[in-house]
Amino acid sequence: MSFNFQKYNAALECFAIWQGGFTSDEVDKIVYMESLQNFGKAKVGTENVDAKKEVRDSEIAWIHPDEHSHWLFERLALITSAVNHQHFMYDIEGVDLLQYTKYDINQHYTWHWDVEFGWQNYQRKISAVMMLTGPDEYEGGEFELCNNGNFDDTKVLKPNKGDIVFFASWMPHRVRPVTSGERKSLVMWVMGKR
Numbered sequence: 001m002s003f004n005f006q007k008y009n010a011a012l013e014c015f016a017i018w019q020g021g022f023t024s025d026e027v028d029k030i031v032y033m034e035s036l037q038n039f040g041k042a043k044v045g046t047e048n049v050d051a052k053k054e055v056r057d058s059e060i061a062w063i064h065p066d067e068h069s070h071w072l073f074e075r076l077a078l079i080t081s082a083v084n085h086q087h088f089m090y091d092i093e094g095v096d097l098l099q100y101t102k103y104d105i106n107q108h109y110t111w112h113w114d115v116e117f118g119w120q121n122y123q124r125k126i127s128a129v130m131m132l133t134g135p136d137e138y139e140g141g142e143f144e145l146c147n148n149g150n151f152d153d154t155k156v157l158k159p160n161k162g163d164i165v166f167f168a169s170w171m172p173h174r175v176r177p178v179t180s181g182e183r184k185s186l187v188m189w190v191m192g193k194r
Contacts, residue, residue, distance in 0.1 A: 138181030
């Protein structure tokens, strides 16, 4: 029996874009849920402290699984399973709550990562950002990430409405300041044991 180094040494991408994950009508159904939410100032860190405006400036709400969102969690689970198999091959178990985020003019989120290193038994392994607004609905607000954590290889993205960007939660990323319009997104974290 011979060992095929090419097969087992193939690099997997640490990010992927799932295009057209949700139709325009489905995205509108998600945006409708905005009226059912209580938005507040975005927080940072595991202690959930108020973010300094120069670090993170946005409004967020948390979407829990219920009669309005059950279909959304199910669809995201199916897409995530396929993306994980094709691009990450992580040992994953479930999805954290969904964060509905709104960025208005001059709002942004500086470089950060979504994983806390250290004591947790479970951690965020894959992060995902689904666009609820199209690139023609706002200016600025580009999503930027460091491919494989390399600041010399950044990807600047402005996905279409309904597209989902998946990336390893340890990869630094940011949302550049919105200069006009409003940018809306749904953020998800896929959890698993360390």
